[in-house]
Structure formats: C-alpha cells, structure tokens
Amino acid sequence: MSDELVLDVRNLAVTIDTPDGVVNPVRGIDLQVHRGEIVGIMGESGCGKSTTVKGILRLLGPNSHVTADTINLVGKADLAHASKKVMESIRGRHIGFVAQNPFGSLNPIYSIERQFYEVQKAHKTGAKKAESREIALSMLKGVGIVAPERVLSGYAHQLSGGMAQRVVIALATTLGPELLFADEPTTGLDATVQAQILDLISGLVRTENRSMVLVTHDLGVIAQYCQRAVVMYQGEIVESGDVMQVMVNPQHEYTKKLIGSVPKAEGRLNVAR
Amino acid sequence: MSLVEVDSAVKTFASRVRGRDPVRALRGISLHIEEGETLAVIGESGSGKSTLGRAVLRLLDLDEGSVRFDGTDLGGLSPHAMRAMRADMQIVFQEPYESLNPRLTVGGIVSEPLEIHQPRLKTKEIRRQVLATLDRVGLPGDAARRLPGELSGGQQQRVGIARAIISRPRFMVLDEPTSSLDLSIRAQILALLAELQEDYKMAYLFVSHDMHTVESVSDRIAVMYLGEIVETAPTSQLFASPDHPYTQTLLSARLSADPRERHAYQSYAGDLSVTSPASA
Numbered sequence: 188m189s190d191e192l193v194l195d196v197r198n199l200a201v202t203i204d205t206p207d208g209v210v211n212p213v214r215g216i217d218l219q220v221h222r223g224e225i226v227g228i229m230g231e232s233g234c235g236k237s238t239t240v241k242g243i244l245r246l247l248g249p250n251s252h253v254t255a256d257t258i259n260l261v262g263k264a265d266l267a268h269a270s271k272k273v274m275e276s277i278r279g280r281h282i283g284f285v286a287q288n289p290f291g292s293l294n295p296i297y298s299i300e301r302q303f304y305e306v307q308k309a310h311k312t313g314a315k316k317a318e319s320r321e322i323a324l325s326m327l328k329g330v331g332i333v334a335p336e337r338v339l340s341g342y343a344h345q346l347s348g349g350m351a352q353r354v355v356i357a358l359a360t361t362l363g364p365e366l367l368f369a370d371e372p373t374t375g376l377d378a379t380v381q382a383q384i385l386d387l388i389s390g391l392v393r394t395e396n397r398s399m400v401l402v403t404h405d406l407g408v409i410a411q412y413c414q415r416a417v418v419m420y421q422g423e424i425v426e427s428g429d430v431m432q433v434m435v436n437p438q439h440e441y442t443k444k445l446i447g448s449v450p451k452a453e454g455r456l457n458v459a460r
Numbered sequence: 461m462s463l464v465e466v467d468s469a470v471k472t473f474a475s476r477v478r479g480r481d482p483v484r485a486l487r488g489i490s491l492h493i494e495e496g497e498t499l500a501v502i503g504e505s506g507s508g509k510s511t512l513g514r515a516v517l518r519l520l521d522l523d524e525g526s527v528r529f530d531g532t533d534l535g536g537l538s539p540h541a542m543r544a545m546r547a548d549m550q551i552v553f554q555e556p557y558e559s560l561n562p563r564l565t566v567g568g569i570v571s572e573p574l575e576i577h578q579p580r581l582k583t584k585e586i587r588r589q590v591l592a593t594l595d596r597v598g599l600p601g602d603a604a605r606r607l608p609g610e611l612s613g614g615q616q617q618r619v620g621i622a623r624a625i626i627s628r629p630r631f632m633v634l635d636e637p638t639s640s641l642d643l644s645i646r647a648q649i650l651a652l653l654a655e656l657q658e659d660y661k662m663a664y665l666f667v668s669h670d671m672h673t674v675e676s677v678s679d680r681i682a683v684m685y686l687g688e689i690v691e692t693a694p695t696s697q698l699f700a701s702p703d704h705p706y707t708q709t710l711l712s713a714r715l716s717a718d719p720r721e722r723h724a725y726q727s728y729a730g731d732l733s734v735t736s737p738a739s740a
Contacts, residue, residue: 231642377504378669382713382725404643407672407715411723430719448647449717450676 193366193398194220194243197256199267201235201242204250212238213422216255218400220366225392225399227413227430229406231445235422236402240368244284245274260366280310283359285388287371289351292358293343299323299354300339306361326357330387349380356388367392367399373408385412406449410434418442461531462492463631463663469515469525471508485511487687488525495630498657498664500674500695502710503684512684513633513667517549518542529631547577550624554636556616560608566619567604570594573627589626597622597652614645618652625656635667650677671714675699683707 199216202209213235220226228236242253245266258266263281264273278284286292294302303323307314314322320339327335330353343351352372359367369388373381389412392399401413409416409430416433418426418441426439437443471486485508493499503509514520516527518534527534529549537545550573553559560569571590574581581589591601597618608616617637624632634653638646654677657664668674674681675695682692683704691704702708709728716723 231644378671378713379504379709379725379728382715382723383727385715386725405715406643406717410717410719411715434717434719445643446717448644450647450650450672 189222191222192261195259199255202252220398223396224414227409227416228402229409230419234419236419280362283364283367285369285372289355292355330357370402463495464493465528466491467526470523484687493663496661498678500666500678500681507684508687509667509684513635547627549631550629551633552620552624552637556620570622593622593626631663633665
C-alpha cells in the first residue's frame, strides 16, 4: 500500500424519496482508498453499506439523491458532480463493480463471449470481435477457468455460482480498472469456493497494484483479506482504521458487540439476549 | 440403543434435465445420535446434507436402508403412526419466513402442532401453552396476534422454533437455522437453541455449511461430501486433527475473524470441477 490516494470521499449522504417521506439511509460518509490496498466495509443488513457503494458509483434509482463535498476519483473526475455520460465512461474502465449475485450481473440471453464484446463496444476501445475474444480468453484463464472456450460460447445459466462469479470478475476487470468495488462477492457461495474467489481477487489487486473496496457482513473476510476496515451502523461510519486495530482492539461499542457475536469454540455460546 | 439410528441410507433423485445422470444424494449413510446430543452435519451445496435431514424425519422415503427412532423403524410405520411419532421429532428450517404460513397469525402457527397432536386440548389450555412457549423463545405475548411478515428475521426464526418445541420433541433437525440471519441475531438464536436443548434434553441434528457455527454448537461432527460421510469425530478432535483430506480443505477455507490467525487455503482434488453429485 502506498500513500497515493485513488479515491477520496468526503461527507457523502444519500436521501431517498418514498411515499412516506424522505429517508436518509446514509449520512456523513468519509472514505479514502489508497493505491494497492483493500478496504473492507462491514456491517449488518440495513446499515447502509451497499447504499454507500451504489451512491459512490451513482447507481441508485431516480428517487435517490447523492450529495457529497467530493467523491474524488483522483486524476479522473469528481463523481459527485459528474454527468451521466462521464459516469458511464468511468464505470467499467476506471472502476469495476462485482455484485453479490453473479446471475443478476450477467445477461441471460447473450453468450458470455458477446458480453465481453459489449464491454469493448460500450467503451469504444475499437477492439474487433476476434480481438475481444482473445482478450476474453486470457481474462477467463486469469480467473482460473480451465475450459475458457466452452464458457465463452455458453450462457450464464450453464455456470455454477462460483464459475459465474469468476466470469463477472473477469468482465469487471477486462479494461483494467484501477479501483474495484465488490459488494458481498462471495456471499451465498460455498466456503471452499469463497476462499478461491477471494484469493483470486485479492491476488489481482496485489499483483497489479490496484485497489479494492470490499463490502461484506462476514468478519472473517474482513480480517483475512482487508488492510483497513470501516464499520457501518445505522447509516454512519462508527469506526475505521487498520484491520489489526479494528478487529483485535475495537473501540466502538457496536464493533465490540459485532466481534463478540462470532461463534466461538470455547464452550457453548453465552450471549446476553 | 441410540435415539436416532440411520443405517446404510441410500437416496437417488432422477435428474430434472433429461438425459443427465441421476443425482445420488445419499450413498449409504450410517449415523447415530444419542439422547441430548448435538450431531452436526457439515458439507457444501449438493453434498446431500439437507436430504439427510429430511430422510431422518421421513419427510422423504429412502430407496434403501433404514432410520430408527427410539428403536422403531420409521419406514415400517403407517401414515397414522408416523404422524403420532412427529410430536417427538421436529424441524427448524433455514428460511424463517418461507417456513411460516403468511396468512396465519403467530398464535395460529404455534398452536397447530398442539391441535394435531393433542386434539382434545381445550382452547384455553392451547392459548396458555402458546403464550408460555412464545415467552420461552423470547417473544412478547402480543406477537401471537401478529402476522409473520410484521416480524424481523430473527423474530420469525423464534416463531419457527416455538412451533417446533411446543409438542416437546425429543429430537430436532435444525437445517441451517441461522444461515440467513445477521451475525448478532445469529448468536442470539444459537444461544436460545442451546438453552432449550439443556432445558428439554433434546437431541439435535444440526445441518450447516458454516464451520464457525458447528464448532460452537456440536458435540460431534459428520462431514459430508457428495452423498457420503467422509469423517465423523468429536468436535474438538475434528478441528484439532482432521483425518480426511476433504475435511482438511474445509477447515483451511475457514476465515477467522481474528486477523492474527492467518489462513492458507489448500485445495482438494474435487474443488470446483467436482462439487456436483450428478457429475461424481
């Protein structure tokens, strides 16, 4: 990890108009990501961790409003004030996004090969079909797929969950974005597959000196794969810092409670209700 | 004699895809569960662990082999006799909301087992027992009038547990009972299940894919892989010195929440390519 900032978010808030009035699911978020590091955002359902990520990427629906002093994708643009067109040129090329459900990210009626080509077309790289195919083959090999030709000519529904998530990671990193957002990328996958996928994406980040924001409710994922941790609770960041410090010596009451909830081997659970 | 005895259980499902090989979900499973004991069955998707949980309760019939409960061969029971037996053997499911009738109130859901197993019980007595059971699982009395959809996930799972324990079973299958719950809620539900087991002297078959959870709840662990139990051992022994290579792989995939404990994943011959029981 270097001191070079890749992303600098200051005072991010999201408001959503609902029939029952305006809600503020996320407030006062400051988030800094440096080159080469993996920052984990952890918290339980409804704490606002996914909304924060979607807010940064400006992927929220039309009834939502994102405000921030800055969402500085350093050297590229201030996402807080970027137009739709600028955002579209940034997502995929400079920022990759891996969502929880790979089958929600993949198009069910396009072959995998065509989806790689769509990425090239959308960003006007000028790559022709044959070239896109070569790139896709090497990307799929890079994510540990043994028979990439077969996967390319197939469709999403023919893949297992672990294979589909590998394909999504390959797609998200095709254009070599410096920053990757992964929102619960392994939730719902088997433990052995989870370990392989996380080893894979953290390896991609490390070897190519990229950066990643990893959103998860799984404290094991934070402890084992992230250098810094951000703890969210009820729409706000309650604690952040080096992973060793946050996980081993938590300061905030909520973090302590969360870490105390991890099932332990020593005797039967003894948790106050 | 053990409370539950499974002997050489075999179950094969025809594949839904035409022309594809049948799925051999259980390939000769034998196990036993003692009174008051928790046996955890751990395995990944497709290992057959949920099929095993259902077979033990005779929610599905075996192709071969037998399940004995308290010495009685369940396969030989008439539907009527099987129904009477069910008061003693209950189940808690993974998805609390999916397992509760959305049109019934919580009181209606929890009273159903009593209405089935003790049809002569007076309405007033049923009501008394329902309220006592709701209280026992940590739900307020006014929850009885609510619909499941008005409750949080953790509360819904408490309703599922109340429904399971109201007939005072001696044995429960817990099929991933905390997998869809947040961490802090999960800890509460696991603590509740441990208390209930202590109070009512129940035996549990705890089906799970989560090593952290089974480590904290079980006396013994059976590891399933592609329809077979590859290893059974007391919990501390299994974690300290896993015998089978697949168990070693599972343990290496555990991610400790303590960053000082580093993990290094070691793959198993099967891995991604062979995790489907159909292709094995």
